[in-house]
Amino acid sequence: MDPLPLRLGVNIDHVATIRNARGGHHPDPVRAAKMAIAAGCDGITAHLREDRRHIRDDDMRRLKAEIDKPLNFEMAATDEMVRIALEVRPHAVCLVPEKRTERTTEGGLDAAGQRPHLAPVVHALKHAGIRVSLFIGAQPAQIEAAVELGAPVIEIHTGGWCDALTEGRAAEAAAEWQLIRSGAEFASGLGLEVHAGHGLGYASAETIAALPQIAELNIGHFMMGEALFDGLLEVVVSMRAAMKRGRGKVAAS
Ligand code: PXP
Numbered sequence: 315m316d317p318l319p320l321r322l323g324v325n326i327d328h329v330a331t332i333r334n335a336r337g338g339h340h341p342d343p344v345r346a347a348k349m350a351i352a353a354g355c356d357g358i359t360a361h362l363r364e365d366r367r368h369i370r371d372d373d374m375r376r377l378k379a380e381i382d383k384p385l386n387f388e389m390a391a392t393d394e395m396v397r398i399a400l401e402v403r404p405h406a407v408c409l410v411p412e413k414r415t416e417r418t419t420e421g422g423l424d425a426a427g428q429r430p431h432l433a434p435v436v437h438a439l440k441h442a443g444i445r446v447s448l449f450i451g452a453q454p455a456q457i458e459a460a461v462e463l464g465a466p467v468i469e470i471h472t473g474g475w476c477d478a479l480t481e482g483r484a485a486e487a488a489a490e491w492q493l494i495r496s497g498a499e500f501a502s503g504l505g506l507e508v509h510a511g512h513g514l515g516y517a518s519a520e521t522i523a524a525l526p527q528i529a530e531l532n533i534g535h536f537m538m539g540e541a542l543f544d545g546l547l548e549v550v551v552s553m554r555a556a557m558k559r560g561r562g563k564v565a566a567s
Contacts, residue, residue: 318529320561321356322554323386323511325534330360330368343369344376346546351383353550357405359532361388362398364412374402386532388449391428391435399439406445408469408509408532409435422451422471425459436463447509452497461504468501469509469532470494472522476513495525502527516556523560531557 329343347358358381360369377385384405389395390412399407409432411423425432425448432448439446447467450456451474460468475490477483494510501508510522511532519531533553540549 318526320523320528320557321530322354322550322557323357323359323384323509323530323532324350324355324537324550325359325361325388325511325532326350326538327361327368327534328538330370330373334368343373344380347377347381349546350550351381353547354554355383355550356530357384357386359386359388359408359534361410362395364390364392364394371398374398374404378402378404386447391423391432396435396438399444400442403442404444406447406467407439408447408449409465410449422456423449424456425450425463425465426455429459429463432463436465440464447507449511452493452501454497454500457497457501457504457506460501460506465506467507467509469511469530470497470501471512472510472514472518473512476515476518479518480513480515491521494522498525498527516552519553520556520560523557524563526564 326343326346329341329346333341358377360374360377362369362374374387386406386408387399387404388408388410389399391409409423411421436446445467446465447469448460448465449469449471450460452470457468472494475487475494478487478490498508507529508527509530509532510528514531514533515536522528537549537553
C-alpha cells in the first residue's frame, strides 16, 4: 500500500513536570508546544492525570487557545476528564488506562474487557466532534473491541517493544514487533486509523515509520530528554528526519 503521511505529535508533559518541581510558571509547557510546532511537529499531546502531577487543567485550556496545531488530550475514561474534555474541546482525545502509582502509562487500555464502561465515554466525546483514539496493545481482541466501540483511531502501545529493544532482549523485541506489525495491518484493514507511541526514540521511530499503516507517532520522554542536550528545535527536526528515513523505506520497497 502507499504509505500515509506520517504525523509527529510531541508530548510536552515533562516540561510541566519540571515546572511543578518548583511550582510557579517556569518552564511553560505552552511555550514548549509552540516551539515544537515552530520546529515542524504536527500536533501536541498532553496528559491530564487525575493527580495533576504534570499537566494542569489550565495548561489544557491554554494549549487549546494558544496553539495552531491539533491538540491531543490524553486522559483516563472518568466522568471528571470527560467533563473537562467537553469544556476544552481538543481536536482529539486519546483514552488511556491510569493507575495512581504508575510512573507512566504502563499498559494499554483493556478495551475488550471494559466495553460497557468505555462505550458512553467514546459516544459522548464523538458526539462533541472530538476524534477518539484508544491506547491499546496490538492484540486482535483489543483492536476488534475498538471497532465495536466506534473509536475511529487506535494508538498502539509500543512501550514493551521499545523496552525490549533498549534492554537487548532480542527475542522479546522480535515478538513485540511482530505483534505491532500484524496489529497495524489488521486495524488498518478494519478501517481504523493507526497511531503508535510510548518509549520511542530516533531508531525505533525510524523502524516503525516503515509500517505504511501508521499515520501518527506520539513521542515525549525521549525528545524532552534529548532537548536538554540539543535543544527542542533541533530534536524535533532530527525526529522528523528519522521518521522520513523510515517512511522512505516503505516507498522504496
Ligand atoms: N502515547 C500515549 C498514549 C502515552 O500515554 C504516552 C506517555 O504519556 C506517549 C504516547 C508518549 O510516550 P513517551 O513519553 O514514552 O514517548
